[in-house]
Amino acid sequence: MSLVELHDVVxxxxxxxxxxxxxxxxxxxxxxxxxxxxxxxKSTMLRCINGLESIQGGRIVFDGETVNDPATNLRKLRxxxxxVFQSYNLFPHLSVERNITLAPRVVKGIERDxxxxxxxxxxxxxxxxxxxxxxxxxLSGGQQQRVAIARSLAMQPQLMLFDExxxxxxxxxxxxxxxxxxxxxxxxxxxxxxxxxxxxxxRVATRLIFMHSGRIxxxxxxxxxxxxxxxxxxxxxxxxVLH
Amino acid sequence: xxxxxxxxxxYYLLLAARWTLALTGLAFLGGSLVGLLIAVLRVSPVxxxxxxxxxxxxxxxxxxxxxxxxVLFFGLPILAGVRVSPWIAAMVAFxxxxxxxxxxxxxxxxxxxxxxxxxAGASLGLSFADQLRYIIVPQAxxxxxxxxxxxxxxxxxxxxxxxxxxxxxxxREGQLTNSTTYRPFTVYIVVxxxxxxxxxxxxxxxxxxxxxxxVSR
Numbered sequence: 001m002s003l004v005e006l007h008d009v010v011x012x013x014x015x016x017x018x019x020x021x022x023x024x025x026x027x028x029x030x031x032x033x034x035x036x037x038x039x040x041x042k043s044t045m046l047r048c049i050n051g052l053e054s055i056q057g058g059r060i061v062f063d064g065e066t067v068n069d070p071a072t073n074l075r076k077l078r079x080x081x082x083x084v085f086q087s088y089n090l091f092p093h094l095s096v097e098r099n100i101t102l103a104p105r106v107v108k109g110i111e112r113d114x115x116x117x118x119x120x121x122x123x124x125x126x127x128x129x130x131x132x133x134x135x136x137x138x139l140s141g142g143q144q145q146r147v148a149i150a151r152s153l154a155m156q157p158q159l160m161l162f163d164e165x166x167x168x169x170x171x172x173x174x175x176x177x178x179x180x181x182x183x184x185x186x187x188x189x190x191x192x193x194x195x196x197x198x199x200x201x202x203r204v205a206t207r208l209i210f211m212h213s214g215r216i217x218x219x220x221x222x223x224x225x226x227x228x229x230x231x232x233x234x235x236x237x238x239x240x241v242l243h
Numbered sequence: 244x245x246x247x248x249x250x251x252x253x254y255y256l257l258l259a260a261r262w263t264l265a266l267t268g269l270a271f272l273g274g275s276l277v278g279l280l281i282a283v284l285r286v287s288p289v290x291x292x293x294x295x296x297x298x299x300x301x302x303x304x305x306x307x308x309x310x311x312x313x314v315l316f317f318g319l320p321i322l323a324g325v326r327v328s329p330w331i332a333a334m335v336a337f338x339x340x341x342x343x344x345x346x347x348x349x350x351x352x353x354x355x356x357x358x359x360x361x362x363a364g365a366s367l368g369l370s371f372a373d374q375l376r377y378i379i380v381p382q383a384x385x386x387x388x389x390x391x392x393x394x395x396x397x398x399x400x401x402x403x404x405x406x407x408x409x410x411x412x413x414x415r416e417g418q419l420t421n422s423t424t425y426r427p428f429t430v431y432i433v434v435x436x437x438x439x440x441x442x443x444x445x446x447x448x449x450x451x452x453x454x455x456x457x458v459s460r
Binding site: 075079081083087092093102103155 | 359360362363364365366367368369370373377378381382
């Protein structure tokens with residue numbers, strides 16, 4: 001059974017149509033890279049999948065549950081769909097440990113000691129075991145983003161959404177975050193990532209999607225799509241990004 | 244009978260200032276409970292609840308505090324047949340009033356926290372109440388302390404209005420002292436000095452808090 005299904009999804013902000021009948025199916029274990037110009041709807045698509053944005057048409061199904069059904073318990077669903085944002089969005093008043101353990105403790109009712117263990121293990125996965133007692137403002141951007149990934153992983157989601165998570169980082173910090181992403185991918189996590197890192201997409205993604213003016217313009221194996229663009233839009237985009 | 248204004252009168256004025264402080268304290272407590280509710284209504288994801296909070300604030304802020312005091316103290320016995328003591332009337336009126344202003348101040352502080360903090364909480368499966376409690380309020384408190392102390396100073400001075408319904412606090416005691424000594428200038432200078440002595444340290448504290456929070460942010 002597929003994990004995520006989008007059926008003719010339409011998203012409008014006022015008169016502006018951001019997603020124009022987007023359909024997509026994601027199987028468990030797939031790593032989908034989404035590329036495209038800013039404003040092409042790629043971030044919005046991710047935000048619709050965990051219900052952060054409402055949709056005006058179509059249907060989104062996650063693991064058999066309709067996300068846009070008002071009867072769906074979004075809180076329960078979001079525990080199984082992690083999202084990492086471009087701007088990290090760590091909680092500045094909480095230590096790294098509390099950032100990671102807040103939701104497991106409050107939402108899942110995990111005991112304090114077990115939660116600290118959970119945080120320690122999640123931090124080990126992103127290579128930050130020694131930062132468990134630090135505060136977000138004591139960390140570099142790359143480290144903050146890795147904590148944000150650990151925070152999401154600690155909820156043991158079935159799907160992880162990554163929304164341009166390296167766009168705010170220097171090139172050297174981008175590398176450390178991508179390394180973590182690659183590790184998470186190797187562990188078999190289903191991932192959808194909006195990215196500008198074309199090389200990374202080619203290396204890691206099982207499928208690549210190019211979005212243009214609110215539609216899925218091209219999709220296929222990353223190597224194929226990147227090597228032989230079928231549309232002038234993708235060719236132009238790749239030209240602009242790669243040179 | 245006219246008598247001289249003496250140290251004894253100053254002593255009585257100081258005693259009356261206790262009731263000014265007591266009324267301020269109770270009004271602040273009641274106002275905080277109302278204000279917290281109103282602030283939360285104002286940032287709620289449910290539109291009718293936001294409107295309810297906004298409605299409360301505009302109605303209360305659109306009616307003078309003096310009118311609230313009169314309505315509660317003189318109006319309730321006529322309308323509902325309940326006699327209320329000046330204490331109860333003053334406490335309720337000031338809580339209603341402080342609730343609207345604190346609610347509006349705290350709404351601003353909650354809204355000062357970036358939207359992404361709410362989103363990060365929601366994405367982890369936290370409920371609206373848990374997002375508020377664990378993520379938004381702890382950050383908003385830092386922002387809220389200076390304007391809240393500032394409002395407290397306003398509240399101290401405004402309790403003088405309770406004198407009109409016979410609540411004996413500092414201002415009322417001043418009126419009573421004046422009616423027996425006929426030394427309005429001296430009496431009210433002392434009254435004013437006591438208000439100043441209560442408010443000035445708070446104002447200074449509020450300023451220094453503002454500096455502290457500006458530096459550490």
